[in-house]
Amino acid sequence: MALQGSLADIALPDVIQLVSVSGKTGVFTLSGDGADGKIFIKDGQITDAVAGKLGGEYAVYEMAGWHKGQFIFTAGIESERVTINKSNTSLMMEAARRLDEWRVLQRKIASMDLVPYFLPREQGQDQITLSPQEWAIVTKIDGQLSIAKLEDATGLPAFDVCKVLYGLVTSGLIALRSTEEKPVQAVAVAPSQRSLLALAENVRKLADESVGLSGSIAVEKQYRIARAEIEAGGAMNSVSSLVDRLARAISLLEGGDKAGEFLRKVTPLLS
Known part of the structure; x- marks a missing residue:
């Protein structure tokens, strides 16, 4: 018989603790707060999790905060991947810390609809x-x-x-x-030089991940050019140009697929 119940009656961390002690293997399927998720356990240890767009430990933290909905544990089902290497105790302690911090955040952010x-x-x-x-x-x-x-x-x-x-x-x-209040016209915020330098550094790190040691010299060269431009008063276009140059370099060194992967990772920082 599958272990199942309501998240309103028993918190997810308590259920996971029970399954962990028993050393079971299987998957928790959760539905709550308008979302669904899964937590995979092998020999009592959490190995993988997914909740919407979130995966790994961040999915666990998300689901640990669900107080409404249902859960069911189905034994014998394993994930094909391992995205979590932390102990269950570490995961639950971090989840508890985040829940405490959520309570502080909610003093100013009462709803996700704001x-x-x-x-x-x-x-x-x-x-x-x-x-x-x-x-x-x-x-x-x-x-x-x-x-x-x-x-x-x-x-x-x-x-x-x-x-x-x-x-x-x-x-x-x-x-x-609130969504009922009259919209307020957005005010553009120009990034400071320090912010642009931090952004360029983040772009450089993503490029290094794409090319490895063999292409690090080429990445560093383009990064230094962008850094000099920013320090001389360059604006956001200096970072955009850096991305373009790095994408071309990655394409030459590693191929178009790697360049595309780099652009997918860096685009959220720029758009």
Whole structure:
């Protein structure tokens, strides 16, 4: 008989702990909060998970926060891949930490349906410095997309998106409105030199992953050109040009498929 029940009656971490102790192999199938997911266990250890667009440990963290829905454990089913190498204890501790942080985030972000928009900035205010992840989110804010749609647009976990937005709200860079409120015209935010340098560095790392040691010299050369342009006052086009040059170099060194893979990875940071 399959182990099954309601997430409202028993939390997922408690069920996983029970199965772990028994050393079972199988898959948890969950449906809750308008989404579905699976957690695969082998000999009591979580090996793989998927929830919507999320995979691996981030899918586990997502599902650990579901408080509504159903779960069923089907024994004997294994995943063909291993995406999780952390112990169950480490996963559940991190999931608990994130749930605690979620409660803090919800003080300012009460719903994923809220729409972020930029607040006007007075001339002469300090330049804005953003990390690559913050930049990927900021470039999608247009005063129209809800937080849930930003999550889809960036491909980032909801937790990461909300954590960045919480910081932006706290710093006074953005505000949140309900979908019923009148849309506010988005205010363009020019990235600081530091943000552009961080973005170029992130692009360089993705290129290095595509070419390996054999092409690292070519990647470094193009990166240094872009860095010099940015330090001389270059804007976002310096990073865009870097991406174009690196894509051509990767295509010559590793082939078109590798270049395409590089562009797919880097595009969310630029669009």
